[in-house]
Amino acid sequence: MTAVLRIEDLEVRFRDGDESRLLIDRVSLELQRGEILGLVGESGSGKSLLCRAVMGLLPSRKLAITRGRVELDGETISGLPEAAMLGIRGRRIGMIFQNPTSHLDPVMRIGDQIAEGLRRHRGLGRAAAQAEAVDLLRQVGFTDPPRQARMYAHEFSGGMRQRAMIAIALACDPEILIADEPTTALDVTIQAQILRLLADLRRTRGLSIILITHDLGVVAQVCDRIAVMRNGSVVEQGEKRALLAHPQHPYAQALIASHPSLPQEDAVGEPLRPHEAPLVEIDDLEVSFPAGGGLFGRKRSTKALAGVSLRVGRGETVGIVGESGSGKSTLARALLGLQPVTAGHIAFDGAVLTLERARTLARLRREAAMVFQDPFNALNSRMTIGETLAEVLRVQGKVPAERIPTRIGELLDMVGLERDFAARRPRSMSGGQCQRAGIARALAVDPTLIVADECVAALDVTIQAQIVALFRRLVQDHGLTLIFIAHDLAIVRRLCERVVVMQHGRIVEDGASAEIFARPAHPYTAALIAAIPSIDPDRPLGGGEAGAISETGLQQEGLTT
Amino acid sequence: MHRYRFVLLRPLQFLPVLFGISIITFVLVRLIPGDPARILLGARATPSALARIRAQYGLDEPIWTQYFYFLKNLSAGEMGRSTVFKIDVLPLIASRIEPTLALVLTSVLLSLLIAVPFAAISARRQGRAADQAIRIVSTVGIGLPPFWLGLVLILVFSVTLGWLPVSGYGETLPEKLSHLVLPGLTVALSLSAVLTRSLRAGMIAGLASDVATAARARGMPEGVVFWRHVVPNALVPTVNLLAVNIGWLIGGTVVVESVFALPGMGQLLVRGIFSRDYMVVQGVAMTFAVATVLVNFLADIITVALDPRVKL
Numbered sequence: 001m002t003a004v005l006r007i008e009d010l011e012v013r014f015r016d017g018d019e020s021r022l023l024i025d026r027v028s029l030e031l032q033r034g035e036i037l038g039l040v041g042e043s044g045s046g047k048s049l050l051c052r053a054v055m056g057l058l059p060s061r062k063l064a065i066t067r068g069r070v071e072l073d074g075e076t077i078s079g080l081p082e083a084a085m086l087g088i089r090g091r092r093i094g095m096i097f098q099n100p101t102s103h104l105d106p107v108m109r110i111g112d113q114i115a116e117g118l119r120r121h122r123g124l125g126r127a128a129a130q131a132e133a134v135d136l137l138r139q140v141g142f143t144d145p146p147r148q149a150r151m152y153a154h155e156f157s158g159g160m161r162q163r164a165m166i167a168i169a170l171a172c173d174p175e176i177l178i179a180d181e182p183t184t185a186l187d188v189t190i191q192a193q194i195l196r197l198l199a200d201l202r203r204t205r206g207l208s209i210i211l212i213t214h215d216l217g218v219v220a221q222v223c224d225r226i227a228v229m230r231n232g233s234v235v236e237q238g239e240k241r242a243l244l245a246h247p248q249h250p251y252a253q254a255l256i257a258s259h260p261s262l263p264q265e266d267a268v269g270e271p272l273r274p275h276e277a278p279l280v281e282i283d284d285l286e287v288s289f290p291a292g293g294g295l296f297g298r299k300r301s302t303k304a305l306a307g308v309s310l311r312v313g314r315g316e317t318v319g320i321v322g323e324s325g326s327g328k329s330t331l332a333r334a335l336l337g338l339q340p341v342t343a344g345h346i347a348f349d350g351a352v353l354t355l356e357r358a359r360t361l362a363r364l365r366r367e368a369a370m371v372f373q374d375p376f377n378a379l380n381s382r383m384t385i386g387e388t389l390a391e392v393l394r395v396q397g398k399v400p401a402e403r404i405p406t407r408i409g410e411l412l413d414m415v416g417l418e419r420d421f422a423a424r425r426p427r428s429m430s431g432g433q434c435q436r437a438g439i440a441r442a443l444a445v446d447p448t449l450i451v452a453d454e455c456v457a458a459l460d461v462t463i464q465a466q467i468v469a470l471f472r473r474l475v476q477d478h479g480l481t482l483i484f485i486a487h488d489l490a491i492v493r494r495l496c497e498r499v500v501v502m503q504h505g506r507i508v509e510d511g512a513s514a515e516i517f518a519r520p521a522h523p524y525t526a527a528l529i530a531a532i533p534s535i536d537p538d539r540p541l542g543g544g545e546a547g548a549i550s551e552t553g554l555q556q557e558g559l560t561t
Numbered sequence: 562m563h564r565y566r567f568v569l570l571r572p573l574q575f576l577p578v579l580f581g582i583s584i585i586t587f588v589l590v591r592l593i594p595g596d597p598a599r600i601l602l603g604a605r606a607t608p609s610a611l612a613r614i615r616a617q618y619g620l621d622e623p624i625w626t627q628y629f630y631f632l633k634n635l636s637a638g639e640m641g642r643s644t645v646f647k648i649d650v651l652p653l654i655a656s657r658i659e660p661t662l663a664l665v666l667t668s669v670l671l672s673l674l675i676a677v678p679f680a681a682i683s684a685r686r687q688g689r690a691a692d693q694a695i696r697i698v699s700t701v702g703i704g705l706p707p708f709w710l711g712l713v714l715i716l717v718f719s720v721t722l723g724w725l726p727v728s729g730y731g732e733t734l735p736e737k738l739s740h741l742v743l744p745g746l747t748v749a750l751s752l753s754a755v756l757t758r759s760l761r762a763g764m765i766a767g768l769a770s771d772v773a774t775a776a777r778a779r780g781m782p783e784g785v786v787f788w789r790h791v792v793p794n795a796l797v798p799t800v801n802l803l804a805v806n807i808g809w810l811i812g813g814t815v816v817v818e819s820v821f822a823l824p825g826m827g828q829l830l831v832r833g834i835f836s837r838d839y840m841v842v843q844g845v846a847m848t849f850a851v852a853t854v855l856v857n858f859l860a861d862i863i864t865v866a867l868d869p870r871v872k873l
Contacts (some may be wrong), residue, residue: 089780094778095775107794116776171782
């Protein structure tokens with residue numbers, strides 16, 4: 001094998017006046033022809049920046065390559081003039097991104113976005129480029145390419161948008177594809193399909209791929225070699241199996257140890273305890289959203305929840321899983337009285353929300369709290385953490401005014417934040433710290449029930465592991481009831497004693513975690529579990545082809561028109 | 562299918578809006594102190610002459626009866642009879658629409674011709690000298706009162722340089738156009754200042770957006786990235802800003818038409834107010850209101866054409 005891309009001793013610095021910071025620290029990497037190289041690391045480790053440097057697309061004028069070089073097929077491309085880079089970007093190195101929604105032009109047809117590169121790099125005429133675009137859409141798995149080429153990005157599902165991005169990147173038949181977190185924003189079954197597509201493309205086109213990801217499971221499944229990045233430098237690289245089995249660098253070891261798909265000896269597995277009267281009772285709940293139909297149009301609606309019944313006992317930890325659009329967040333919002341219900345009953349500790357709304361809401365607000373997905377935006381950026389907590393404590397009135405400062409200190413202790421965080425604002429805190437503060441705010445209510453909606457989805461794996469550990473401790477020490485909503489099944493398995501699986505607004509399976517993960521009864525559950533990329537490279541990725549997944553997958557992937 | 566239904570049915574929603582406007586203009590006009598009959602006949606008119614005029618124009622009726630007649634006339638496409646011009650208001654307005662419409666169109670066209678290139682230069686050279694200069698000019702432009710700006714333009718281009726006519730409108734098309742340049746520029750300079758700022762902000766956001774990054778990553782040169790991906794996305798909010806400002810602009814023509822002696826609706830409105838010509842004031846105000854509503858309707862349609870995500 002020959003190296004198609006060679007990065008040698010590359011250094012990228014941020015310089016502004018006298019200030020100079022090292023962002024990429026003397027990285028050397030090689031990408032062999034036809035190889036998939038996994039670039040792993042947490043947010044801020046420099047993996048995306050490294051790829052931007054390769055493309056000559058550093059995001060700011062204050063960033064510059066200050067040392068080393070990049071070679072494409074033996075020719076140095078770093079430092080080439082912009083005009084020469086235009087013939088390399090897209091033509092020889094293609095790129096796809098984490099968030100296809102924001103990277104696709106919303107006001108340009110998908111076909112035109114593919115044709116744009118074809119016309120520029122390959123000099124095709126309008127008609128020839130359109131025909132080629134339709135053919136590319138077919139290759140990446142679109143079902144009706146001539147029609148879909150004329151559609152816009154917002155008319156597609158997330159998975160289809162990522163397929164469209166791939167088609168755009170493949171348009172000019174590049175030798176190298178840089179995929180920057182291509183599946184992070186996707187559901188687990190869709191992720192499996194996209195990863196399979198990338199592996200197929202490598203085989204059929206001899207494509208060399210750099211796959212940037214924070215998920216070691218993804219790397220273990222599709223990559224040949226792995227490079228682990230931290231603080232701008234590659235701390236370890238090597239063949240996949242060797243590296244996963246015997247990581248040398250302590251950080252690589254920590255990263256592998258915190259991967260949630262690893263079976264843990266302390267995984268929650270104890271049988272369901274018998275519970276007294278349930279804390280939450282939901283009967284035949286239906287929630288519909290108006291869809292379309294204007295002032296004069298016929299009113300239509302989509303059912304987000306179609307008859308859901310659920311009982312949650314005191315002290316239980318219940319994980320609700322399902323793909324996006326399955327209704328899990330709607331269920332949580334309805335339960336807390338944040339979402340008007342169409343039909344059915346919700347009762348909290350005997351008080352029926354749908355009958356005595358005001359009284360039940362008053363109790364919910366004093367006894368239940370929510371932790372949100374986006375830790376940064378869920379906190380008021382103008383208030384310090386201390387002020388945020390004090391506000392809740394004052395409103396709740398459970399703690400006398402003179403005790404509030406002490407209580408704030410205790411709350412910060414409980415979530416593992418230093419007490420001086422009381423004086424800090426979210427801006428000066430990391431994502432993990434913000435989420436701890438969000439949990440402290442939920443605890444300030446002194447709740448019996450906490451509803452956490454995708455509250456670790458935006459965090460790095462090592463931080464995820466810490467937050468999960470925090471929840472486990474809180475549940476044990478304070479007898480909390482926890483409803484934990486996640487699309488990541490591996491995390492639910494580590495945290496919750498019971499799992500509820502939702503699909504299309506219904507509960508398809510409900511039972512003890514250990515039981516469901518070992519012997520899923522519903523095909524959809526089985527497909528979800530199979531699609532989790534295992535960190536063990538010899539346990540191949542399921543999902544995306546046979547049986548139940550093709551049915552659910554097609555529905556998920558299907559066009560929304 | 563859905564789109565056509567919107568175009569056909571949306572105007573029905575205008576009816577309550579126009580009904581509300583008719584009440585407001587009708588009442589406001591009558592709140593202006595002064596008696597139309599006395600202004601018409603002069604200070605030494607006899608009481609019987611005053612009474613005759615009042616009866617002739619229905620001004621002696623109770624106010625709700627007058628309003629009822631006003632509505633009745635409106636629904637029949639009539640706007641009453643002017644007390645000053647002694648002819649029906651509708652043909653009067655019709656004869657004055659052209660200069661005003663031409664002025665508004667010229668202003669919008671000129672302001673776009675100014676705003677788009679200036680915003681583009683500004684956004685692509687963000688923070689540099691050209692950008693600073695354009696930002697200062699557009700901030701000053703927002704602050705300049707049109708009547709003053711109009712007079713300065715007349716002084717420079719008509720009186721000193723003698724390139725363009727001082728005022729009036731003209732008969733033939735070239736004459737009319739030459740008369741429209743200065744008033745159009747007067748309005749356009751303040752309007753383009755607002756548009757430049759909005760477009761610049763949109764373009765700067767667009768240049769830093771993921772869409773632009775993705776286009777660069779597939780080897781598009783900066784010019785293509787800008788004009789094909791950034792500009793179309795930046796235009797969408799600007800269309801709505803323009804629509805909001807056209808309402809303001811139509812009101813602004815009153816001042817500009819006076820400065821440049823353009824025989825348009827703005828001038829008619831001013832004369833109507835001074836002579837307490839209720840019918841003319843009502844008629845012009847209603848026409849302005851209908852125009853504003855129509856412009857916003859048009860902007861909605863343009864927005865849909867520009868942005869496929871917007872559902873009607």
